[in-house]
Amino acid sequence: MRASLQRVGNSQGLIIPKPILAQVGFEREIDIDVEDGTIVLRKPNRHPREGWAEASRAVAASGDDALVWPEFPNEGDADLTW
Numbered sequence: 524m525r526a527s528l529q530r531v532g533n534s535q536g537l538i539i540p541k542p543i544l545a546q547v548g549f550e551r552e553i554d555i556d557v558e559d560g561t562i563v564l565r566k567p568n569r570h571p572r573e574g575w576a577e578a579s580r581a582v583a584a585s586g587d588d589a590l591v592w593p594e595f596p597n598e599g600d601a602d603l604t605w
């Protein structure tokens with residue numbers, strides 16, 4: 524696919540078609556690098572659990588954090604002393 528650069532203020536911009544963005548999984552931010560004279564676009568490296576703490580707090584605040592399954596005790600658990 525060939526695309527044209529378009530003037531954006533004092534810079535130039537490239538419109539990337541939505542299907543291509545969806546195919547590579549780009550959303551709002553990208554990392555841009557130049558490697559051996561080639562412009563390389565990558566998804567930002569994120570911590571695998573980024574946002575989990577906030578999501579957990581939101582679930583707890585909504586009251587939707589009850590156990591889905593009841594606890595299943597192991598045989599002999601009642602005999603254990605903690």
